[in-house]
Amino acid sequence: MICMNNINKGYMLGEEKVPVLRDVCFRVEKGEFVAILGPSGSGKTTLMNIIGCMDIADSGEYFLDGNAIHEMTEKELNDVRNKEIGFIFQNYQLIPTYNILQNIIMPLVVRGMDSKEAEEKCMDTIRLLGIDHRLRHKPSELSGGQKQRVSIARALVGEPAILLADEPTGALDRSSGQEVLKLFGKLNSMGHTIVMITHDLNVAKSAGRIVNIIDGELSEADG
Template identity: 60%
Template sequence: MNSNVIYMKDIVKSYKMGKNTLTVLKGISIKIEKGEFVAVLGPSGSGKSTLMNIIGCIDVADSGEYILSGQNIKAKNEDELAYIRNKEIGFIFQKFNLLSKYTAEHNVAFPLLLRGVEKKAAQEKARKVLEDVGLGDRIDHKPLELSGGQQQRVSVARALVGNPNILLADEPTGALDTKTGNEILDMFVELNNKGNTIVMITHDLEVAKRAGRIINVIDGEIVD
């Protein structure tokens, strides 16, 4: 049985810049298995953010093959991609991307409500996941009433709430001090030990070293 959650072969992505074409990804091939914790490491401008957008079905490759949890992404339309983003992938962002007017509980319940889960059930699940990330006493707090580390924990809870196949984290410690960043990375290791598949995008080698495997991206290509 194929245990790859992510299978990419010869992924190419270009952008038109005026009259010029900039090729950002130059034939990337990746396999990530269920239960892995993988860091995609590269400097600014290396193509790692474009790769993350394609992994997360936010963008689509120009050519190449991408199979996510057994589904051929190239064959999907925009509605199907939106459904996959909501169901298959839990996103964790550098700037948290929380809804400032709403409580931690509502922020975490939001992806479930988008899926059509009944409100009471979504709230119960949100509370449970917030307890799991150590914020059981903060469910009624709005983002601005929380520290950066607590906001990122809310963001992780929101990513976890729908039981996604992949947690996709974009520079998850980028807006945090070193101590708080290490606490978030400790949490990732713990989540991975429980069986969660994690793909983390970072420019920081020390952060990447916390993953089980590092994929180096330089100038749109994978280098050993």
């Protein structure tokens, strides 16, 4: 599903280029749940941005679901972001003026689907996540855990190749965070491929595999 070979990325600091990722090789098989674990400044956000096609590597190869990402134009990358990747963010990134249903169906409407058709297509996912009774509410009327469920629903409805979660429990209390992680486990058992970025070892342990990132270098966690 994901195959990265010798990925390098750096950023200019004044006249000097500072390396952030160093010869990163990373594999994720279809149906895996993988956590990328690292502290602040380790390069995990940069790696996430490259996985999510929001940034491109300086060198190396990146294949996503058979597509050669490193050879794509910006327009092609935008298509991959919209169709192949379901994003789940720490701060939810819901549109405050939209109700919950409008937020969830937005990816399908952007693709040109009629709102009514999009609503019908999304209902199974909405029921799965237990938010069917809150569809006419605004995000401000929901708890943090409910907002994250909406974010997950929005990520799922486009039927992406992977779910990419950035610190998905970071804004939640412990109980709500555990519920979200249980939900990820359920989705993974249904066959969804999940890559989760986190700084928290306890959160990472919910994944089937943990990969450590330190100073821009990846290593498999022991055990």
